Amino acid sequence: MLQQALALITRDIVLARKQGGGLGTAFGFILSVMVLIPLATGPDQILLSKLAPGMMWLALLLSVLLTADRMFQQDFEDGSLDIMAMGKLPFEIVTLAKTIAHWITVSLPLAIITPPLGLLMSLDISQLPILIVSMITGSLALSLLAAIGGAVTAGLRRGGLLVSLLVLPLYVPVLIFGVAASTASLGPSSSTPALIVLCAITLMSLIISPWACAAALKAYLR
Amino acid sequence: MDFSAAHVSYVIAAYSISAVCVIGLFLYVLLRDRALAAKLKQNAEKDTL
Amino acid sequence: MQQFANPARFLKIANAALPYIWSITAILFAIGLYGALVTTPPDYQQGETVRIMYVHVPAAWLGLFIYCLMGFFSAVAFIYRHPLADAAAKTAAPLGAVFCFLALVTGSFWGKPMWGTWWAWGDARLTSMFILLLFYLGYMAVWSSIDEPTRAAAIARIVALVGVVNVFVVKFSVNWWNTLHQPASVIKMGGPSIDKSMLWALLTMAVAYTMLFLALHLVSMRSEIAARKLRQARLIEIGNR
């Protein structure tokens, strides 16, 4: 069982590496956002450093969302999902494996690259470690929730708009607790309670996402 | 209800927007139902001809 | 939609009950509005603006209640494959969205005098009500962007179930976010507790709104069933052409 799931994850990782996949576009998106924000708000350092964690979380969240509608579309269109739905491996594990592959190839690298970019927005170094930790935890939730959007629109040609309308409300808790966890020194309370709730949200998404994706994709396979 | 009190315009605005929405919803739902019922009846008659 | 659970039984009950429901709704609205606008006293702090509460609170409560109802119908449809439950969820969504929108508008009218701004981020309930509206729009968008009804129903069910869970997570996190950024001294909407003299009017209005929803929902269900029969007839026509 596990061996089949690992086979799927490794194939998706190899595929993402060969096809370039979402990481390139997502990283380009984050870079442009990081440059545009100071231009928009003006070079005032204090304001920028206050805004930095929030803006970086928003950039991460939106860039993961960008890759959401392509997560299942390719496998759906070329018929691979038909075969995967038939196998002994429960379909929920198949969707979870694909989501983890998306997390490893897109959300995780972004969660690691984004914090250092915070220096562009005069983020003080002391916040960097906590920012990376919270982003890594949050990035799994982002992938899991994006997967739901991707699965629900897998069979639609123009599903892009629908994905953002469906997934952004789901991202609200991740954004709130992600930013709260990363603004350790500024906020009144220390960041650990927020980090714990962020982990709770990630675990909750870990339970909801495979079920929702499997059910939605099965509806399209019919 | 004292109409000269402060901010009374907000109260009127709130009630009127509520009235507009409720009545609008009421009309939309009723008209759609009537139109569909009519089409259904007309369809039924067409079949029995 | 094939062996469409016989709607006849549902239609019989609905058609029988509807006149009574409409009349009860009318009576309750009459009493409630009279109470809200005339007999209940103005608030010692807010003055007349407290009367907005009688249209805001029922709409806000109904906005959330209908979304939970959609979650319930979707769960029934998911477990029992009952097409009528899908129709119930589908027709409830627009009604819920209107009440949710209404709650937002009346809420900002109510907040304006107190905070001086049209959109009070300060109040966590308005913010989570706004996000609830997004959940409604997302659900309705699923129905409109998938043309084949059985598939649209299957996807909408999942969106509603995932939505219902997340609406409460959003409410929790927005409240938490509110306490984080907002010193606790903000005046709570509608005062610490609604005193007795206003309570009965508020409850009457709440029941009136709910009966209104019930009536509108039954009528919308009736038209949804009619629409499906028409669609089915057209398909058969195409089939044997």
Next chain:
Amino acid sequence: MPSSLPTSLRLKAENLSCERGGRLVFKDLSFELAAGELAALRGPNGAGKSSLLRLLAGLNTSISGRLNLEGGEADTTLAEQSHYIGHSEANKPALTVRENLVFWQKFLGGGENLKSLSAFNLEALADDQALLLSAGQKRRLALTRLAVAHRPVWLLDEPTVGLDAASLVILQNHIRDHLKNGGMVIAATHAELGLKSAVNIQLGKAA
């Protein structure tokens, strides 16, 4: 084909009916298939051949009737014991032929060493990207999935499309061997498969 199959395998379908896009595609379809038999599925386009195959593959649910496979492995569904080769070839263009097959072999539990390359003699193309393959070669890559892992039931949706004469013969041999070993094949074809079909399922008006 490696191990011989339990010859008591029997697929029973009783008044199946299937709906697609709100329309009834076929109604009260019954047939029986024993081990070692080929079922030819015929009918005009849109008569529901693919719907029936997808129904057998567990991707689609029938509105009425019953379908079960007797004698197969204990508590495994029909879908888990069947290969399904549909119109879309389920190959990744960015991956090479070998990578595609290695993945399917691992996923469908077909053991370690890659022996399936020779099934439709794709050895020469092993390291080319599937992108560069011709339509016929892509078809052969899809059909090679039959050899990647062992499944008693084969569900083939117009397998002969795009195949040249030589590959057609190879396909026929594979099917003949599979049947000799007690397997079952249900194939939807327009062109004659050139094999005696024990059961003929006619869907929709006779063409």
